[in-house]
Amino acid sequence: PGRMLVKSIFQSSLVRGQDNIITVSLRSNRIFRTGVTFTVRGLVGSPTPDMDSTFPFNVSVTNCTATACVGTWQQSLAQVRIQLGNSLTDLTLPLLFSFVVRNPIATQAPQTATLQAVVDSSTIDVALDGALLQATDYPSFRALEVVEMTRVNLQMNALSFKGLANIPLAAGSVIKVGNLLHRTADNFPSCIMKGIGTIPATVTHTLPPLTVTFPASDGFTEMTSTSTVNTVTLSQVDCVMVASEIRFPLARGVAPGRPLVFHFSVMNSAGATAGAVPHVAIAGCRASLSVFEKVGCAHNPSAGAAACLG
DSSP: OOOEEEEEEEOOBBBSSSEEEEEEEEESSSOOOOOEEEEOOOTTTTOOEEEEEEEEEEEETBBBTOOOOEEEEETTTEEEEEOOOOOOOOOOOOOOEEEEEEOOOOOOOOEEEEEEEETTTTTEEEEEEEEEOOOBOOOOOOEEEEEEEOOOTTTTTEEEEEEEESSOTTTTEEEEOOOTTEEEEOOOOOOOOOOOOOSSSEEEEEEEEEEEEEEEBBBBOOEEEEEEEEEEETTTTTTEEEEEEEEEEEEHHHHEETTEEEEEEEESSSSOOOOOOOEEOOOOOOOOGGGGOOOOEEEEEETTTSSOOO
């Protein structure tokens, strides 16, 4: 009788609400011929909507970039069904097939999947080794830092940011850099202290757009984008800057675990300050792509250590 010698299932992501590549590895004592049907059940919790005969997959015996490989995904049944378009006749080689479903939007217990293979006129039912769709992680930066180039008063200060996210960042995603306190500009708005009780207590001013540079990396040439928001918020009570933010679009996509690097320049304040620690947030095409982190500051050797923009 037919039986599975290898029957494993793997996943690529634990991040809630994100695309998860599910890979199944099989090796049998029988040849997998063209037309064999595989059904993977138990993919509970994925919000991926139904796809009838349009669900894409990849398989080791077919070039799916040249020949469309599509199956069926049924969300209500938590199952995928695919059919082989080519045979695997070498019994020493595993058959690999993979597909993408979205992770649950909230953490759940690990799911175990089963596989049914219809080979010729016989059926093989097995439990797959491995657990998946736990969604125990959340979108975040695994590392994030900013390096400033100068602490000289009233000098343009180049801030270079580098981060590693655990999710894909799509081109056009909006990057927000906040808490850039203690900066100034050639055309900085004037402020007159009005004292306690002033309404409104703060006023926000818009500064000219900034150019943000994304250095060449991962096969991309250097690219730039222009800020859509460049504001400072001052207290009308004592003219202290209470908020400052810059927003700009991500010029190119960044894969999970690949470095996101960008830099721009702002002017240091007129006098010595305690410095500020920038905040970075990224919002993409899904709410679940939003991440918010404080960043640690690093400095060139002549600057010493402390907060940035000091």
